[in-house]
Amino acid sequence: MVSDISKASIGIAGAGLLGRLLAWRLRRAGAEVSLFEAGSFDQPLAAAQTAAGMIAPVSEAVATEPYVYSLGNRSMQLWPSWLSEFEAETGICINYSRQGSLLVAHPQDLAELNQFERDIQRALITDTQHVPYQRIHSQGIRELESDLSDRLTEGLFLPDEAHIDNRQLLRELIAHCKQLGVQCFENTPAEVFAGEIKTADKTHAFDLVLDCRGVGAQSQWSQVRGVRGEVMSVQTREVSLSRPVRLMHPRYQLYVVPKANNCFVIGATQLESEDRSPVTLQSTLELGSALYTLSPAFAEANIIELKSNLRPALPDNGPQVEINDGLLKINGLFRHGYLLAPVVVDHVINWLNQGEAMPYDQLLGLAEATLSNDLSSNPSIQEQHLA
Ligand SMILES: Cc1cc2nc3c(=O)[nH]c(=O)nc-3n(C[C@H](O)[C@H](O)[C@H](O)COP(=O)(O)OP(=O)(O)OC[C@H]3O[C@@H](n4cnc5c(N)ncnc54)[C@H](O)[C@@H]3O)c2cc1C
The missing domain is CATH 3.50.50.60 (FAD/NAD(P)-binding domain)
Structure with missing residues (x-):
């Protein structure tokens, strides 16, 4: 060619x-x-x-x-x-961090975390030399992310993950x-x-x-086809995170990704829809309330952006x-x-x-x-x- x-x-x-x-x-x-x-x-x-x-x-x-x-x-x-x-x-350094990511669940949603662990084992654990996650508890969660709520007592640390x-x-x-x-x-x-x-x-x-x-x-x-996703960006000095944190939940999986200037991107809905209309009130409430349960200090964060878009899929x-x-x-x-x-x-x-x-x-x-x-x-x- x-x-x-x-x-x-x-x-x-x-x-x-x-x-x-x-x-x-x-x-x-x-x-x-x-x-x-x-x-x-x-x-x-x-x-x-x-x-x-x-x-x-x-x-x-x-x-x-x-x-x-x-x-x-x-x-x-x-x-x-x-x-x-x-x-x-x-001469420009793009902010790329490979400090892993953290999955956490509230006590009532522990089954979601356990299922995710089983899914990793079923899908990926083939090599006992390299197990791509660690089960951690309160102390381990706090050592990785000290600003997360004390109510989060169980987690999975995925050390191989990164964000950019x-x-x-x-x-x-x-x-x-x-x-x-x-x-x-x-x-x-x-x-x-x-x-x-x-x-x-x-x-x-x-x-x-x-x-x-x-x-x-x-x-x-x-x-x-397009698969709709909605995200919210907030800014606050009250919370600091070093890595993406996912909250396991029966209805949605929320993630929070730290960005420069005390900003955080919270996402994302996933809907089989090609609707490009703005973010709905329901999604805003769900993303916001799940974020609050990760750390009540997020309550004072300013919402700086709400955005929807379509993921290109085959x-x-x-x-x-x-x-x-x-x-x-x-x-x-x-x-x-x-x-x-x-x-x-x-x-x-x-x-x-x-x-x-x-x-x-x-x-x-x-x-x-x-x-x-x-x-x-x-x-x-x-x-x-x-x-
Ligand atoms: C809410 C959300 C969260 C996501 N989070 C993550 C994440 O955390 N990690 C991850 O790995 N992926 C994530 N993704 C997925 C990722 O963004 C996509 O997989 C990736 O952007 C696809 O790249 P692309 O270049 O194929 O398409 P796009 O990035 O969509 O780029 C396509 C470009 O083509 C342009 N275009 C369209 N039509 C025309 C035309 N006729 N002529 C000229 N230009 C045209 C568009 O304007 C656009 O700029 C997320 C996606 C969404 C929506």
Whole structure:
């Protein structure tokens, strides 16, 4: 499709998480890159802008498919090295923290925590050398997060999880892309075709077009669906957290992710709906009251933002790359885009470098290969996924 990336002209539609990462990685590999975004670069319509920025291989694998854990672990290796490269190129350090995450439950909801522990064991524990969680009690919870309510007496610590300042990342990525000479078009909705991107006033020709429009790709990829999520951001000096905290609850799983300037993102609802209307009162009340039970000190926090958006998903809730000559469609990052984006981007670029044909579902093939490599000592997991 492209014989040499460093000589290729590549058009990317969609400047969300995938579009920005691909623009940066392809430009530094020498390609001529143009990036088209329907919204503005500062306030993108992207799910990536609304996201909480958790990078959570264990939690996501339990909630979706076990192979997400395997792909996620590869991303966990890529993030630090990519962010180091980014800092070396720009002098800017993106806030990325790998101090694990903490799951807690109130005494009346202990069954939820116990079930989650069983789910981890069933889905992921194959290697007794590496058990990806620790059961902790009051003292352990307080040692990790001293501001949480004393009523939380049981928890699970997931040491391998991380979180990133996603808005800083998106902001700095676009600034760096511009500096590197990526042609950036904002407020420019695009249609994609093999070797062509059509905007309202022009058809742009490229050697290769990448469709990274998330839910915006629906008109040209009918299987893509949006899954509504709502988040609330608060600011307070009364509470300090070092890592994401999830509250296990029978009706919803609330998480709180610490951000810069004493801010916290609280999320997220998950509704099979493509409704883009503002956050509902019910969700605001549920998120707010669950937050209050994590620490009553949150009562004085100021609500600084309420936001809803759609997660781009495919039928199996896993990522997929679809190839036609001159057009590569990449989608389905669902609720784990920050977890999976590096491995997906890396995979696409490796494939482009090798110039080999990639079958339709190569990405899932990668997941299976990764599973069988990493977990060859544990056929039960492999069977689970392949069954
Ligand atoms: C509430 C919420 C919380 C989340 N929390 C997390 C989390 O903690 N951790 C995690 O890993 N993931 C999280 N996610 C998921 C993550 O945000 C997505 O998986 C990821 O953003 C998908 O990346 P993408 O680039 O495919 O799509 P997007 O980030 O949605 O980007 C698509 C871009 O394409 C643009 N576009 C659309 N149509 C067109 C068009 N016609 N022409 C040009 N541009 C177009 C859009 O404006 C957008 O900027 C969350 C998502 C939501 C909604």
